[in-house]
Amino acid sequence: MKLFVYGTLMRGLAWHSLIKNRGAFQGLATLPDHALMLLQGGNHPIPALVKAESGSLVLGEVYEVSPNDLLYIFDPFESGAEYTRVKVRVVVEGDSKPVEAQAYLYGLSTKGMKRIGMDFRSYLQEIVNDRQNTQS
Numbered sequence: 001m002k003l004f005v006y007g008t009l010m011r012g013l014a015w016h017s018l019i020k021n022r023g024a025f026q027g028l029a030t031l032p033d034h035a036l037m038l039l040q041g042g043n044h045p046i047p048a049l050v051k052a053e054s055g056s057l058v059l060g061e062v063y064e065v066s067p068n069d070l071l072y073i074f075d076p077f078e079s080g081a082e083y084t085r086v087k088v089r090v091v092v093e094g095d096s097k098p099v100e101a102q103a104y105l106y107g108l109s110t111k112g113m114k115r116i117g118m119d120f121r122s123y124l125q126e127i128v129n130d131r132q133n134t135q136s
Contacts, residue, residue: 001067002101003074004031004090006060007047007120014044018077023063029090031058031103036120037113039082039106045127047120048082048106048113059119062092062101070102078104 003023008015011025035052038045049058065074075085086105089098116123 001065001070002026002090002099003063003065003070004029004060004088004101004103005063006031006036006049006058006103010061010121013121013124015077018073019063019065022069022073023065026062026064026092027095028093029060029062029101031060031088031090032056034058034088036116036118036123037106037110038116038123039113045116045124047116047123048110049103050106050110057118059121060090060103062090062099074104082106082108 003019005019007013009019010016031049033052033054033056035050035056036047036058037050039048040046070085078085083104084107085102088101088103090101090103091098
């Protein structure tokens with residue numbers, strides 16, 4: 001099964017080790033009609049994937065994972081009332097045809113949450129740049 005990841009499970013980020021040895025990287029991908037909201041800020045930001053207006057995109061990565069790992073590793077990792085695993089259609093870089101993947105969609109209210117753009121990695125880089133500018 002394909003799993004679309006858009007936050008801390010991506011390569012080089014805090015929880016990538018969870019997927020690194022369990023999934024085969026399929027490529028960078030975009031998910032249309034969705035957006036990223038900031039669920040938790042501070043030193044450990046966490047993004048929340050939500051449905052959004054037409055034309056919005058989220059950048060992420062697609063991995064091929066086993067159904068067992070999806071059920072017993074990733075579902076518990078994303079557990080709670082906040083996230084629900086859903087089927088989505090993503091476009092993997094280098095391929096023009098959308099493919100079906102699983103993704104974890106945030107299901108609670110986003111009122112008061114900050115929209116962080118389409119790329120969590122870019123958002124993290126902005127934080128680093130802001131901190132460096134503040135310290136200079």
